[in-house]
């Protein structure tokens with residue numbers, strides 16, 4: 001009958017209504033929300049939130065926007081300043097993408113973010129999710145989004161019995177996300193999906209009894225909430241061990257730092273001379289001959305590669321630093337040494353080698369693990 005709606009459409013309308021009513025009452029109050037039209041804020045927050053929790057991002061977000069309030073300010077910034085503000089958040093490629101994106105928006109779009117999906121996707125670091133987030137959150141266009149929380153939520157809602165990583169699953173989930181978006185309130189709808197996934201439809205023990213959309217959920221109705229989403233088996237992280245050497249110049253207390261090359265992990269970052277024990281090398285120092293087997297090796301390598309004669313300080317009783325990077329689970333030991341004589345050579349593959357005064361070290365961009373290594377008190 002013309003004008004009538006199907007059961008499916010009725011159910012969809014009911015789903016949107018229940019979700020949005022819940023969101024209007026319970027949505028999270030996040031600093032990057034309620035800035036309609038401000039695509040720049042959406043992009044900054046979304047890039048910061050990749051693989052990072054909301055709580056960790058909030059202070060970084062405020063500092064970043066205070067320093068670079070507009071996309072034009074960011075486009076004109078030095079990359080070193082951008083990376084410095086990102087220090088500690090990890091995944092530094094995001095910061096570089098954000099910087100490159102700001103330059104592209106200024107150069108190619110007169111400083112105004114485009115609305116069109118293809119134009120957004122052409123910007124550095126923008127994938128389908130971020131394009132959807134900008135279009136729906138900033139411009140209120142009915143664009144779908146799919147990220148960790150919404151993947152889990154949608155997979156349960158539709159009772160998806162395939163691993164979510166599969167290409168076919170991704171296609172189904174994107175189509176489902178697009179079908180469900182509320183055409184009248186696309187931004188709040190997508191935010192609501194993310195919030196429901198983050199707070200109610202959690203990975204373990206989802207709170208189905210208080211879930212506003214439980215009557216629309218196939219996993220809940222079929223008793224499959226602990227089974228869905230199906231996940232591909234993960235390969236375990238590879239263990240690796242490395243040592244960072246603190247070479248201290250006794251005359252002025254300065255410490256040797258190296259600046260990594262412009263390519264690869266931690267590109268352009270400063271670090272202590274760091275050597276890996278035979279095995280894993282996540283930071284790709286392999287080309288630089290930085291593998292060692294024992295303490296004597298280390299002393300000789302420092303002399304051969306950097307022209308420095310050093311003596312180890314009394315054994316350091318510090319706990320090793322543990323951190324994860326790419327596919328590795330690393331243990332970082334720290335060795336304190338003192339300079340005996342110097343004829344400093346910049347080791348191959350590094351941009352700079354320099355003795356840096358302690359007061360200057362905080363101004364250099366470093367990874368969190370390296371920053372921790374420098375805080376270890378040394379005996380001697």
Ligand code: SF4
Pocket residue numbers: 153156157200201202206207208209211212213214215217218219220225
């Ligand atoms: S009913 Fe349970 S599994 Fe289904 S969407 Fe709600 S919280 Fe998630």
